[in-house]
Amino acid sequence: MHHFATTGINQRNSRTQELFRLLFMMMTVLLVLPVLIIMVTLIYKGGAIVTLDFLLSNPLDGMTAGGIFPALFGTIGLVTVALLVSVPIGVAAAIYLSEYASDTWLTRLINLAIINLAGVPSIVHALFGVGAFVIFFRFGTSILAASCTLAVMTLPVVIVATRESLQSVPMAFREACWNMGATRWQTIRRIVLPNAISGILTGVILEVSRTAGETAPIMFTGAVFFTPFLPQSVFDQTMALSLHLFVLSTQVPGVSEALPYGVALVLISIVLLMNSASIGFRMYLRGQKKW
Amino acid sequence: MDAVEVHRHSFQRNRDWYIDQFVQHLVFLAGISAIVLIIGIFFFITKEGMAFLFGDVSMSEVFGSMFWEPSDEDAPDYGILALIAGTASVSGLAMIVAIPFSLGAAIFIAEFSSGTTREWLKVLIELLAAIPSVVWGFIGLSILNPLIIDLFDVPVGLNVLNAGLILGLMAAPIMTSIAEDALKAVPDRYREAAEAMGATRWQITFRVVLPAAKNGLLGAVLLGVGRGFGETMAVLMATGHSVNIPGSVFDSVRALTATIAAELGETARGSEHYGALFAIGIFLFVITFVINLSADLIVRGVKES
Numbered sequence: 116m117h118h119f120a121t122t123g124i125n126q127r128n129s130r131t132q133e134l135f136r137l138l139f140m141m142m143t144v145l146l147v148l149p150v151l152i153i154m155v156t157l158i159y160k161g162g163a164i165v166t167l168d169f170l171l172s173n174p175l176d177g178m179t180a181g182g183i184f185p186a187l188f189g190t191i192g193l194v195t196v197a198l199l200v201s202v203p204i205g206v207a208a209a210i211y212l213s214e215y216a217s218d219t220w221l222t223r224l225i226n227l228a229i230i231n232l233a234g235v236p237s238i239v240h241a242l243f244g245v246g247a248f249v250i251f252f253r254f255g256t257s258i259l260a261a262s263c264t265l266a267v268m269t270l271p272v273v274i275v276a277t278r279e280s281l282q283s284v285p286m287a288f289r290e291a292c293w294n295m296g297a298t299r300w301q302t303i304r305r306i307v308l309p310n311a312i313s314g315i316l317t318g319v320i321l322e323v324s325r326t327a328g329e330t331a332p333i334m335f336t337g338a339v340f341f342t343p344f345l346p347q348s349v350f351d352q353t354m355a356l357s358l359h360l361f362v363l364s365t366q367v368p369g370v371s372e373a374l375p376y377g378v379a380l381v382l383i384s385i386v387l388l389m390n391s392a393s394i395g396f397r398m399y400l401r402g403q404k405k406w
Numbered sequence: 407m408d409a410v411e412v413h414r415h416s417f418q419r420n421r422d423w424y425i426d427q428f429v430q431h432l433v434f435l436a437g438i439s440a441i442v443l444i445i446g447i448f449f450f451i452t453k454e455g456m457a458f459l460f461g462d463v464s465m466s467e468v469f470g471s472m473f474w475e476p477s478d479e480d481a482p483d484y485g486i487l488a489l490i491a492g493t494a495s496v497s498g499l500a501m502i503v504a505i506p507f508s509l510g511a512a513i514f515i516a517e518f519s520s521g522t523t524r525e526w527l528k529v530l531i532e533l534l535a536a537i538p539s540v541v542w543g544f545i546g547l548s549i550l551n552p553l554i555i556d557l558f559d560v561p562v563g564l565n566v567l568n569a570g571l572i573l574g575l576m577a578a579p580i581m582t583s584i585a586e587d588a589l590k591a592v593p594d595r596y597r598e599a600a601e602a603m604g605a606t607r608w609q610i611t612f613r614v615v616l617p618a619a620k621n622g623l624l625g626a627v628l629l630g631v632g633r634g635f636g637e638t639m640a641v642l643m644a645t646g647h648s649v650n651i652p653g654s655v656f657d658s659v660r661a662l663t664a665t666i667a668a669e670l671g672e673t674a675r676g677s678e679h680y681g682a683l684f685a686i687g688i689f690l691f692v693i694t695f696v697i698n699l700s701a702d703l704i705v706r707g708v709k710e711s
Contacts, residue, residue: 136608142510145507153537215437241667300426330540
């Protein structure tokens with residue numbers, strides 16, 4: 116239904132609009148395309164050697180062949196200990212920020228610190244880990260020191276995700292509970308946390324994904340190029356997948372071509388699967404909201 | 407209610423009250439942990455770098471010399487000028503790549519797409535952000551390196567171009583998502599008013615939405631720059647890691663972060679070289695702190711207005 120004749124200006128405008136839409140679309144596609152290209156290349160070049168045997172056997176011939184079991188085991192250990200340190204602190208910090216803190220200069224300072232903590236370069240975290248955990252607290256170069264460094268680095272992820280999910284619990288739930296005579300903590304434990312737990316879990320999975328891929332913070336705090344033994348306690352050193360990829364692709368001569376591709380494929384699969392799980396879970400929860 | 411019950415009741419309340427107080431103090435301690443950690447980071451890297459900062463090497467030599475030769479036994483040099491040039495050139499190229507693409511993507515996602523397309527694009531951008539730094543470095547080494555050698559007929563493909571492209575892709579997701587937030591924060595009534603005046607979609611975008619969102623977009627760029635300065639593994643693997651003031655994008659360089667990562671393992675604790683690496687750490691910490699702080703202030707200014 117054209118009430119007005121289409122003028123030259125209108126035609127030019129709609130052509131320009133279409134042109135810009137296409138330009139922006141192309142930019143977006145070029146930005147997300149690398150994810151797909153990288154996945155396809157890694158699968159194409161490294162997919163063939165990634166078998167259950169590869170995951171569960173030791174490196175051979177000076178790491179130029181064989182499997183990646185010690186590195187995989189080490190990464191799982193590092194991530195687990197890091198979670199044990201950062202999740203309780205992060206969740207408690209988020210409870211403080213969401214349930215107790217009012218809008219004061221201190222709260223603003225805390226928020227500023229969280230943002231800045233997330234922006235500190237990973238190698239500076241590594242230096243902090245060496246100075247604080249390895250030397251000052253006398254953990255030595257160990258899983259404990261490396262995991263603490265990782266925990267400090269990923270603490271903002273837990274705090275931000277938890278705070279968000281605590282704040283999405285409606286105020287009316289808390290008020291109803293307080294009216295029944297419950298204390299603040301009883302309200303948090305029985306009402307707020309159970310309603311926010313799945314959102315917190317999303318944040319924790321995201322943290323796993325971040326922690327598993329980090330290399331610089333663990334290089335000097337607990338991860339080593341090669342060790343023939345699996346760690347027996349948190350005070351032992353360990354191999355890690357991310358560092359193993361770095362070592363294979365820069366430090367060891369004569370590595371078979373597929374090997375680093377295989378390691379990269381395993382590492383990126385763990386990270387992206389965890390991340391997708393977190394995103395999927397978040398979308399599912401958004402659809403499930405009862406209020 | 408007899409006396410015993412009243413007594414038990416009040417005892418119960420008291421115990422709950424004590425628990426409540428205890429928890430309140432406990433979560434407060436956790437709450438200020440981020441502040442404690444930021445101060446702790448600064449304290450511990452300064453503690454290790456102190457001896458170098460106030461040692462024999464003058465700061466004018468550190469910031470004035472382009473020679474980084476810490477393992478020279480007779481006359482070690484600790485000039486970080488070339489390292490700063492390395493970091494700056496790689497970050498600069500990364501921004502030239504990332505700024506137009508992430509702004510374009512943010513505009514497309516916020517203004518030109520909707521529903522499932524938007525959701526999928528945001529998921530893909532988030533996954534791009536999740537790829538670990540060491541994997542990016544490996545991609546620079548094994549995919550981009552031979553590609554650059556073939557395309558441009560240069561002897562080495564590990565250079566400013568390689569690391570800049572990689573770093574651009576690494577910084578783009580955070581910039582896209584902050585920029586998209588900034589565009590989303592522009593009230594719809596601005597768009598409606600412009601539409602009522604007969605403006606087309608791209609006119610609205612360029613004349614109304616972008617100017618209104620400019621602070622948020624600036625914040626996004628600053629955060630990207632912060633990422634570029636702090637990135638370690640990818641830069642270590644893709645720059646070629648040779649001390650150099652680059653004359654072109656095909657020159658190999660060495661970044662501040664990469665120098666720490668490559669050399670800390672081989673220095674003895676307490677040595678001059680060890681202190682110098684921690685001093686670089688202090689420098690990096692201060693720079694990224696200032697960048698992140700200003701980005702935050704700018705972005706927060708947008709939210710409050």
